[in-house]
Amino acid sequence: xxxxxxxxxxxxxxxxxxxxxxxxxxxxxxxxxxxxxxxxxxxxxxxxxxxxxxxxxxxxxxxxxxxxxxxxxxxxxxxxxxxxxxxxxxxxxxxxxxxxxxxxxxxxxxxxxxxxxxxxxxxxxxxxxxxxxxxxxxxxxxxxxxxxxxxxxxxxxxxxxxxxxxxxxxxxxxxxxxxxxxxxxxxxxxxxxxxxxxxxxxxxxxxxxxxxxxxxxxxxxxxxxxxxxxxxxxxxxxxxxxxxxxxxxxxxxxxxxxxxxxxxxxxxxxxxxxxxxxxxxxxxxxxxxxxxxxxxxxxxxxxxxxxxxxxxxxxxxxxxxxxxxxxxxxxxxxxxxxxxxxxxxxxxxxxxxxxxxxxxxxxxxxxxxxxxxxxxxxxxxxxxxxxxxxxxxxxxxxxxxxxxxxxxxxxxxxxxxxxxxxxxxxxxxxxxxxxxxxxxxxxxxxxxxxxxxxxxxxxxxxxxxxxxxxxxxxxxxxxxxxxxxxxxxxxxxxxxxxxxxxxxxxxxxxxxxxxxxxxxxxxxxxxxxxxxxxxxxxxxxxxxxxxxxxxxxxxxxxxxxxxxxxxxxxxxxxxxxxxxxxxxxxxxxxxxxxxxxxxxxxxxxxxxxxxxxxxxxxxxxxxxxxxxxxxxxxxxxxxxxxxxxxxxxxxxxxxxxxxxxxxxxxxxxxxxxxxxxxxxxxxxxxxxxxxxxxxxxxxxxxxxxxxxxxxxxxxxxxxxxxxxxxxxxxxxxxxxxxxxxxxxxxxxxxxxxxxxxxxxxxxxxxxxxxxxxxxxxxxxxxxxxxxxxxxxxxxxxxxxxxxxxxxxxxxxxxxxxxxxxxxxxxxxxxxxxxxxxxxxxxxxxxxxxxxx
Ligand SMILES: *[C@@H]1O[C@H](CO)[C@@H](O)[C@H](O)[C@H]1NC(C)=O
Ligand SMILES: *[C@@H]1O[C@H](CO)[C@@H](O)[C@H](O)[C@H]1NC(C)=O
Ligand SMILES: *[C@@H]1O[C@H](CO)[C@@H](O)[C@H](O)[C@H]1NC(C)=O
Ligand SMILES: *[C@@H]1O[C@H](CO)[C@@H](O)[C@H](O)[C@H]1NC(C)=O
Ligand SMILES: *[C@@H]1O[C@H](CO)[C@@H](O)[C@H](O)[C@H]1NC(C)=O
Ligand SMILES: *[C@@H]1O[C@H](CO)[C@@H](O)[C@H](O)[C@H]1NC(C)=O
Ligand SMILES: *[C@@H]1O[C@H](CO)[C@@H](O)[C@H](O)[C@H]1NC(C)=O
Ligand SMILES: *[C@@H]1O[C@H](CO)[C@@H](O)[C@H](O)[C@H]1NC(C)=O
Ligand SMILES: *[C@@H]1O[C@H](CO)[C@@H](O)[C@H](O)[C@H]1NC(C)=O
Ligand SMILES: *[C@@H]1O[C@H](CO)[C@@H](O)[C@H](O)[C@H]1NC(C)=O
Ligand SMILES: *[C@@H]1O[C@H](CO)[C@@H](O)[C@H](O)[C@H]1NC(C)=O
Numbered sequence: 001x002x003x004x005x006x007x008x009x010x011x012x013x014x015x016x017x018x019x020x021x022x023x024x025x026x027x028x029x030x031x032x033x034x035x036x037x038x039x040x041x042x043x044x045x046x047x048x049x050x051x052x053x054x055x056x057x058x059x060x061x062x063x064x065x066x067x068x069x070x071x072x073x074x075x076x077x078x079x080x081x082x083x084x085x086x087x088x089x090x091x092x093x094x095x096x097x098x099x100x101x102x103x104x105x106x107x108x109x110x111x112x113x114x115x116x117x118x119x120x121x122x123x124x125x126x127x128x129x130x131x132x133x134x135x136x137x138x139x140x141x142x143x144x145x146x147x148x149x150x151x152x153x154x155x156x157x158x159x160x161x162x163x164x165x166x167x168x169x170x171x172x173x174x175x176x177x178x179x180x181x182x183x184x185x186x187x188x189x190x191x192x193x194x195x196x197x198x199x200x201x202x203x204x205x206x207x208x209x210x211x212x213x214x215x216x217x218x219x220x221x222x223x224x225x226x227x228x229x230x231x232x233x234x235x236x237x238x239x240x241x242x243x244x245x246x247x248x249x250x251x252x253x254x255x256x257x258x259x260x261x262x263x264x265x266x267x268x269x270x271x272x273x274x275x276x277x278x279x280x281x282x283x284x285x286x287x288x289x290x291x292x293x294x295x296x297x298x299x300x301x302x303x304x305x306x307x308x309x310x311x312x313x314x315x316x317x318x319x320x321x322x323x324x325x326x327x328x329x330x331x332x333x334x335x336x337x338x339x340x341x342x343x344x345x346x347x348x349x350x351x352x353x354x355x356x357x358x359x360x361x362x363x364x365x366x367x368x369x370x371x372x373x374x375x376x377x378x379x380x381x382x383x384x385x386x387x388x389x390x391x392x393x394x395x396x397x398x399x400x401x402x403x404x405x406x407x408x409x410x411x412x413x414x415x416x417x418x419x420x421x422x423x424x425x426x427x428x429x430x431x432x433x434x435x436x437x438x439x440x441x442x443x444x445x446x447x448x449x450x451x452x453x454x455x456x457x458x459x460x461x462x463x464x465x466x467x468x469x470x471x472x473x474x475x476x477x478x479x480x481x482x483x484x485x486x487x488x489x490x491x492x493x494x495x496x497x498x499x500x501x502x503x504x505x506x507x508x509x510x511x512x513x514x515x516x517x518x519x520x521x522x523x524x525x526x527x528x529x530x531x532x533x534x535x536x537x538x539x540x541x542x543x544x545x546x547x548x549x550x551x552x553x554x555x556x557x558x559x560x561x562x563x564x565x566x567x568x569x570x571x572x573x574x575x576x577x578x579x580x581x582x583x584x585x586x587x588x589x590x591x592x593x594x595x596x597x598x599x600x601x602x603x604x605x606x607x608x609x610x611x612x613x614x615x616x617x618x619x620x621x622x623x624x625x626x627x628x629x630x631x632x633x634x635x636x637x638x639x640x641x642x643x644x645x646x647x648x649x650x651x652x653x654x655x656x657x658x659x660x661x662x663x664x665x666x667x668x669x670x671x672x673x674x675x676x677x678x679x680x681x682x683x684x685x686x687x688x689x690x691x692x693x694x695x696x697x698x699x700x701x702x703x704x705x706x707x708x709x710x711x712x713x714x715x716x717x718x719x720x721x722x723x724x725x726x727x728x729x730x731x732x733x734x735x736x737x738x739x740x741x742x743x744x745x746x747x748x749x750x751x752x753x754x755x756x757x758x759x760x761x762x763x764x765x766x767x768x769x770x771x772x773x774x775x776x777x778x779x780x781x782x783x784x785x786x787x788x789x790x791x792x793x794x795x796x797x798x799x800x801x802x803x804x805x806x807x808x809x810x811x812x813x814x815x816x817x818x819x820x821x822x823x824x825x826x827x828x829x830x831x832x833x834x835x836x837x838x839x840x841x842x843x844x845x846x847x848x849x850x851x852x
Contacts, residue, residue, distance in 0.1 A: 015664040018478035021214055021486050022513035025066030028152040029517055035068045037154040038092070039128055045095025045103055047076035052135040052216070052254040056094045056142035059213075063146040090126025094138050100131055107131050109160075117221060118162035121145060123155060136221060136254030143217040151512045161497075165456040167339070167382065167411050167466030168496040169222035169258070170215065171304065172473075176200075176231040176239065186227050187417050187555075189424040189798035190481040191474035195225055199233070201242020207475060208246055212253035214479075218493020221301075222256045224468075228306035228343065230260040232268035235289045244296040256301035258341075259293075263305065263325065264313035275313065277320050277328035290332040302339035303329045304384070304468075308369075309346045322346065322369060323376035330378035341411065341468065342377070344370060344385040344401055352567045358582065361589035362569025363389035366401045375407035382409045382464050387437040389591070390570055392420050393546040394537045395433070397603070397613055398440040400594040402454050406444070409464035412437070412455050416488045417472025417480070420547040420555050423799035424482040426536055426676045427650065429529035431491055431503035438499045443598040452499040467496035481798030482672060483665050486514070487529060503530060518660040524653050531646060538643025539683045542636055543626075544616030545572050545580065548687060550808060554800035557679075557808030558686035559728050573619060576694055579632065580615035592617055611635075622695040636691055637699045640684040645851050647680035675797060678812030681851075682731070682766070686807045690730040709846040713738045713749050713828075721747035721830065724805065724839065731807030732841050737768065739805070739837035740830055747838060750827040753781075753845070758822045762848050764814040765828065766841035769793045771801030771809075773834025779815070779843075782824045787815045791836060805839050816848065 016024070028034065042064075044057025057074040064070045093105070097114065100107045107129070109120055114133035119141030122129040130145060132138025141161075148155050173186040174193040183193035183202070194207040215223065225246060226234060233239055247257045266272040266285045276282055294300060307325050308314025315325030326342040333340060347365035354360065366389060377383070383405055388396020392415045402410060414434055415421075421428050438452040449459050457465040469492045473479040480486055487510045494501050504526055511525040540558070541548035550559035551570050563572045572579055582588030584604050592603040602608045603617045611626045622633035630638060651673040658666055688704040698704065714723050714736045724739045726732035740747040765779060769791035779786045793811060794801050802808040826845075830838025846852040 016662040018483050018486070018665060018668075019210065021479065022490050022510055023214060023217055024513070025063050025146070025150060026516060027069060028067055028150065030152055031068045034149070034152070034154055035070045036089075038064065038068065038070070038149070039126060040072065040089030041091040042072050042074045043091055043093040044074055044076060045093065045099035046135065050248075050251055052139035052252060053095050053099065053132070055216075055252045056130070056139040059139070060092060060094065060142050060146065063149060067146070067149050090128070092128040092130070094130040094132075094142050096132050096135055096138055100129065105129070113160055115162045116166060117219070118160065119144070120158070120160045121155060122158045124158075128155075136216075139216055139254050140219050147217070147509070147513070151509060152517070163219060163497045164452070164499055165411075165466030165496065166464060167222065167341075167468070168220050168493070169224060169301070169341075169466075169468045170220055170416075170471040170492075171224045171228070171260075171413070171468050172471055173227040173229075174225065175227050175229075176233060185472060185474050186229065187415075187419045187470065188472040188474050189417065189800070190472060190479050191476035194473065194475055195246060201239060201246065205245060205249055208249045209253070211473065211479070212250040212255045214489065215255050215493070216253035218490055219497040220493050221254060222258055223250065223471075224258045224260055224301075224304045224341070226260050228260045228304060229310075229312060230262040230306070232262045232265040234259050234261060235265055235293065236269075237292065240293050240296050247297040247299070251299065256299050257297065258301035258304060258338075260304045260306065261329070262313065263307040263315070274318075276318050277315055277324045283328065283331070286328060286332040290336065290338075294336045294338075298336075300336065300338055302333055302341065302380075304341040304343070305329060306343045306345065309343070310349050314346075316346075316369075321373060321376070323373045326381045327378045330381045334378065334380055338380065339464065340378075340381045341384045342381055343413070344383050344399070345391075345413075346370075347569065349569070350567055352569045354564060354571050354573065359589050360569070361581070361583065361591050363581075363583065363591045364589060364594065365389075366399060367404055367594045370401060370404065373408075374405050377408050380464070382411050382466075384411045384413050384468050386413045387434070390546065393570075394421060394533075394541055395436070395544055395612055395616075396546075397544075397616060398437045398442065398451050400442070400591075402451050403442040403444045403449065403596050404594075406460045409457060409462040410455055411466045411468050412451065414467065414469040414492065415472070416469045416485075416492050418485065419470075420549055422536060422676070423556055424480055424485045425672055425797050425799045426679070427484055427528060427532045427673070428488070428536060429484075429491070429503075429507060429532045430488050431495070431506060432530070433533050434495060435499070435503065438495070441599075443596045445596070446598065449596075467492075469496075476798075478668070483514070483669050484525070484529070484672075487511075515661040515665065518657075521657050521661050524657055528650055528653060535643045535646045535680075538639040539647065539680045540643075540687070542615075542639045543611060543632065544613035546570055548572075550806070553804070554802050554808055556799050556802065557806060557810065558683045558731060559807060560687060560690050560730075561728055572615070574691070574694060576696070578619055578621045579691075580619040581617070582619035583617045588619070622691070622697055633691060633695050633697045634700055637688055637701070637704055640688050641701075641703060644680035644684040648677045648851055651677050671796065675793075675811065678764070678814065679810070681812055682807055682810040685733065686728075686731045690728075693730070707733065707844070707852060709844045709850075709852045710842045711751055711826075711845070712736070712842050713840040716749040716751040719748040720745045721749050721840075726805055726841075728806060731810055732805075733766065734842075737805060737839045737841045739839045740832040743773075743832040743835055743837055745832060747830045747832070748827060749830070749840060750825055753820060753822065753824050753826055756820055756822060756824070756845055759820065760848065761818050761820055761845045762814055762816050762850075763818045764812050764844040764846070764852070766810060766812045766844075767791070768805045768809045768839040768841065769811050770803055770805065770836050772803055773832070773836030775833045775836040775838035776831040777838060777840070778829045780827050780829075781818065781820055786818055787813070789813060791833070791838070810841065820845065
């Protein structure tokens with residue numbers, strides 16, 4: 001009895017940084033039993049350290065030691081031949097089909113049972129054979145076996161696993177050079193680049209093999225190692241030599257590297273005065289550079305090209321087609337077996353005008369630009385298509401371009417990094433969002449045409465195709481800047497291997513591997529993860545209106561006004577009566593007509609358009625009644641309250657897990673949940689106030705614009721503080737905050753709480769924390785300090801740094817259980833720092849448990 005109670009206390013408390021992610025190989029509770037169920041010898045049928053088969057042997061030994069506390073030596077080919085597999089406790093042998101044959105081992109496989117990268121795990125008595133179709137497949141098999149062990153299961157029956165699609169790559173938007181910023185990662189929230197520093201490949205690449213190991217463990221076989229907005233220096237010998245070191249470090253994990261290229265490279269380097277893809281000098285340039293690159297990196301996966309988009313140079317500027325542009329690289333790569341991934345994200349971001357042209361629509365761009373090009377691409381070109389027609393929004397319909405390329409392989413582009421989806425400070429789990437696109441049936445030629453079948457090459461008989469995801473990892477110990485966010489990298493690999501995996505199953509596996517076996521932890525992580533997307537959608541952009549984030553700046557906080565009145569084409573067309581993009585065929589932009597007839601008809605007709613995409617396809621009055629029975633505007637209000645209310649439960653639910661998982665991981669995650677709960681209210685109020693003002697239709701439930709517990713900072717007695725009109729106005733309560741009168745003063749805001757009855761309250765303070773200083777605040781009531789905090793979120797949170805006082809820097813901090821006497825004096829002292837003037841928006845004093 002007593003022992004049972006004491007045991008948890010005796011377990012070592014190890015602070016985990018997150019660097020091992022789901023590959024911790026932590027001891028499993030039943031290791032004593034399992035230790036005897038796994039083989040006592042490991043044989044890796046290749047002893048070359050560059051070989052994934054060798055890596056597999058090492059990894060298995062590492063796993064056995066960690067998971068089972070079992071020391072096993074790895075022997076190589078020759079000793080395998082000597083001893084066969086007749087050891088006492090069985091042998092685990094790993095290698096390729098050919099290597100097993102060379103070692104005169106029987107492999108019981110049908111001819112076409114394995115495809116490239118696939119594996120078979122044969123279990124016979126105490127012997128285990130992990131047989132890869134190729135060396136990478138053998139490594140994947142070893143990782144799969146270890147995945148089961150690390151979850152406390154020893155596989156007992158033979159099985160075969162093959163990838164759903166050949167291309168399973170990550171894309172890195174790491175900048176080689178970026179106007180003075182060292183090693184930055186575009187849309188990355190996990191620190192600096194693991195690859196570059198100061199315009200060159202890093203000397204210290206120690207994070208690269210650790211990362212490749214994570215990728216291999218979930219079947220990812222390629223990594224494009226620089227930003228699609230590429231620097232021309234990528235093809236200079238000094239960079240290529242650096243990339244050779246990267247490739248050498250990734251090769252033992254079966255990860256091939258590839259590069260993004262700038263279309264205008266020959267001109268930008270000053271070698272030629274043209275980049276015309278049909279000019280022989282340009283062709284020679286690319287052939288020579290490509291040959292040089294393959295001398296250093298013989299297994300380069302290929303090139304990724306962003307051309308003629310968002311200011312990037314491309315073939316359209318010189319009257320060449322996108323196919324001519326893509327084929328230039330394809331031809332250079334062809335002799336070496338490389339692939340050109342050509343991005344479909346082509347649009348004109350300069351001349352679209354919302355007011356002048358009701359039919360203008362950026363969503364139309366991809367299909368229009370690629371019109372007539374299907375079949376004109378070389379065999380080794382793959383068109384890489386973002387999941388939706390705009391840009392990684394919280395909900396988009398599947399890109400119609402997937403239905404147009406019957407004679408050209410395609411790949412889907414996903415984002416693991418949460419660019420428009422909370423930037424790793426709001427919890428997000430992408431399984432259901434990705435499935436909403438992958439499982440969508442485009443009905444090409446009236447037949448079932450699921451997006452996942454098209455990109456796998458099944459639907460149109462393409463030998464190539466698959467998946468690309470923008471990774472966003474950096475030097476941060478958690479890789480992505482958040483422990484929970486890593487579930488999406490794990491998920492990505494699992495879904496690219498098998499898009500039919502269960503959303504709940506993957507997150508449960510990941511949680512066991514990352515946080516351990518406590519059932520409360522597993523249940524809570526699963527539940528919060530599955531709620532994450534609908535919760536975020538609720539308090540950001542609903543009904544297909546897009547995320548409503550600030551699209552002109554960091555893509556982070558609320559700013560619905562930023563969507564319209566500019567040529568970026570992420571419009572909402574909200575006016576005082578109505579909202580939504582009219583993408584119908586007759587009256588609108590015609591986008592609905594880009595889908596095959598059955599789908600076109602569904603989206604063209606407002607009656608058959610699902611509520612969650614209504615405003616993507618139709619322009620309606622705010623009073624339009626949804627299938628749910630709510631009006632559009634009331635749905636906005638309700639969803640924003642429901643979403644932010646659910647976000648309030650995340651810290652509570654996480655609190656219950658303290659002591660049931662690693663303390664460091666627990667507390668770093670708790671910090672984010674507390675922040676998200678507050679920021680969800682910032683979102684809720686900003687969006688609701690914006691549409692209330694615009695539509696002038698009040699919330700039926702009387703919540704919007706009505707905050708009886710709030711005291712505006714601007715209505716307090718101010719000393720060295722002054723009023724500041726916040727832009728956009730809807731991101732501050734009463735449009736106004738206070739700032740210190742200069743950045744060297746200490747400001748004081750105070751008020752007498754004459755309307756507050758004596759009692760215990762929660763006290764929330766909304767303030768702004770810009771990324772240009774570490775201001776400090778102290779909240780006291782009757783000279784008792786309630787709380788003191790520092791504006792250091794630029795260090796403790798992961799989202800993009802923002803300089804402005806707006807919805808991106810707004811933070812809400814809450815102090816629970818504060819005793820207040822009627823008539824007490826509330827005082828906030830703000831100390832400016834750097835250019836940060838300790839801004840305060842409001843204080844809210846409300847009964848515990850309420851969401852004000
Ligand atoms: C062993 O691995 C090395 C490096 O990958 C490779 O060059 C070699 O061909 C492999 N040997 C066998 C027998 O497969
Ligand atoms: C590439 O980097 C160099 C050096 O920082 C810079 O001058 C150049 O403008 C960059 N090229 C592009 C296309 O950004
Ligand atoms: C190709 O480009 C080179 C370098 O600018 C130029 O000298 C040559 O005339 C061009 N060839 C053709 C056929 O236009
Ligand atoms: C492209 O074609 C247009 C129309 O034919 C012509 O006006 C323009 O000068 C051409 N541009 C280039 C760079 O050749
Ligand atoms: C769009 O056109 C209108 C009317 O011609 C003009 O006033 C406005 O400035 C244009 N908008 C943009 C973003 O160019
Ligand atoms: C049809 O288009 C016009 C603009 O040309 C727009 O004002 C109107 O709202 C649209 N009608 C419907 C039913 O969407
Ligand atoms: C989202 O909002 C809708 C509409 O108010 C509500 O039915 C649903 O329960 C909410 N879901 C979450 C997770 O907030
Ligand atoms: C509120 O909406 C009206 C249009 O109805 C607009 O003119 C006004 O500027 C908005 N108020 C604010 C503070 O933006
Ligand atoms: C709202 O802000 C204005 C200044 O922008 C100020 O005059 C007014 O007193 C504020 N209202 C409240 C309730 O604090
Ligand atoms: C990792 O990122 C988090 C913010 O998400 C930050 O608090 C932490 O300090 C970073 N750690 C390292 C080692 O960079
Ligand atoms: C105060 O702000 C000014 C202007 O924004 C800035 O130049 C100055 O460096 C700041 N002072 C301090 C102490 O950082």
